[in-house]
Amino acid sequence: MTTPHPHGRLRAASDFAELAQRVRDSGLLRRRYGYYWTKLILAPVVLAACLVAFVVIGDTWWQLITAAVLAVVFTQIAFLGHDAAHRQIFASGKWNDWVSLIVGDLLVGMSYGWWQHKHTRHHANPNKTGSDPDIELPVIAVTADAATRRRAGALGWVQAHQGLLFFPILLLEGISLHASGISRVARSERLARRWVEVAFLTVRLLGFLVLVFLVLSPGIAFAFLAVQLGLFGFYMGISFAPNHKGMPIVPRGMTLDFLRRQVMMSRNVRGGRFVDVLLGGLNYQIEHHLFPSMPRPHLRRAAPIIAAYCREQGVPYTAVGLFSSYAIVVRYINRVGLGERDVFACPLVEQRLAIVAGD
Template sequence: MSTGRPTARFPQAHASTARYAKLSAQVRAAGLLDRRHAYYWGQISVWVTAFAAIWAATVLLPPSGWHLLLAAALGVVVTQFGFLGHDAAHRQMFASASWNAWAARILAGAFAGLSYGWWRAKHARHHRAPNQEGADPDIGPGAIAFTPAILAERRGAAGWVGRHQGWLFFPLLTLEALNLHVASVRSALGASRRTPWRRTELAIVLVRLAAFPAVAFLVLPPGLAAAFLAVQLAVTGVLLGASFAPAHKGMPIVPSTMQLDFMRRQVMVSRNVRGNRGIDTAIGGLNYQIEHHLFPNMPRCNLKRARPLVRAHCEREGIAYVEVGLLRSYVLVIDYLNHVGLQARDPFDCPLAADLRA
């Protein structure tokens, strides 16, 4: 944000940097950035075992409606591999960048059918500028219009969908896993020749995407096999979408020309969801979204422990820290999506603007 008064910017920039540096020192001193190898090896073991058990039951049991319950369970497990791939891509698991990269390729690619290269590039842009128009791909054009500017361009049936998209949000999420698979393959096919391991990653994803239908149609009647795959995809899509949506949807949208310091940028456009052991597992720790955005490489299991430090620091610094219950977060998301084009206020009131004007 340019004010025409450069001498006024530098003191504020220095103060804002000091805010984050102080919090970062507290977090490091508490050991919250240390790797948690036992936790992650335990998580990998649990979900690999569950994955194998579900497929064993799918193959061994005679065809019946119980296979649809197995498909739903498989959708839950595949979602967990998506979360583990996310953690590895953020280098939360290992000290070695190479170990993290290969863990992400295997966990997300071989088990969830998601491209590590595509996810890393897209998600890195999101973390650099969350909820900023023109910078954050998570609020860019797509099936859902997340900003008034995008919605204003839609006419006819697309416009009607946009005006009612909050109510359509969860039904549309049943297609989200399919959308992610397509995006992963397209990204890998279009990757530059200089992209490391692009062919290997594409092969991993394609084998995974072919293996599920191949096994399903081999051991089940065609109709039941199709239903099995549809249920698994729908459950995975809903769980992934429902995990990421509460984090930023319905929080302030930052105009493309606005500049914010790192701490305010990450905290004021993020929303935490109050957790417990079940919610923490179901959402993959993403309910501690504020802590995750401030410390992306913090192991998932430490985010809850960092929460009191971050919240207290935000209170001292006068930075809004938003936290709600899970159901309330979905109400806010649905209401926001249904009213994207009806916002009567500016999308974001820069917290630095008042300081600089003063």
């Protein structure tokens, strides 16, 4: 492998430093306390209103509509927990941690400790083989090597058809998110505030189950939980899927500077204010990866600044429409599932070699 020239590394580092200065000068890293306090107050109020409505409506199949509404509410609250975990809300790390614990564990039922550990690794090396847990999925193969290792039995059949099954599989994501968090909290490895998470998850998950079966008859209760968990997982899945899947996969041994590592492996989703709200700001994935602590409402304003800078530096900046992003993802994982080795054009390696050669 070609060794990068030290001047190339210094130049690449200064590339991001210059961008960071532009963003800082624009004031887009300032806190948005009013915005977030409004959301922090509304989140439990809206959730409480939904639960009151659930009790008042009583034992009826109309509760499946309530289940769908709760799936949306839980996902929107999870987006708020994501912001807190990235230190977007408060300057104090402890305040952000406690917001994440309350919002994630107590309101949504997802372990903050599990998610933080996994998500930090993803942000450090998006789409890098052996480093990014988001491309090591239990059912869907995101890399050609993963598809090759698993091509046997029922799982092999699923992966061979994973392009067709991608969206139906997302209906199981809600169960997976809850189960992964419980598994992490239950393990003996070190976990900060373990007993807080145990208490919050117990209250949220068991309390919700008890409430559902107290209000609803068994048949309606199981249907309600299936709809709520299925749509919650589906919504979470379609919010995160467009961000990186179908973008270049970084080989294990390749090292990229921060700017290119974050921009070239990420994809933005265009669509205006509606998509901003629908995806909780995750549609500005490039901006979020470059500046994880930037408050969500500033991402829209940062996007044109960062896009223009990337054009100046010759760094590919990808932004597509919402439905186009899903088409790209499905087409990509379908090709992986069918066993194609070269499932993407590889401008990444060529550009890296060009950068080195230019030094």
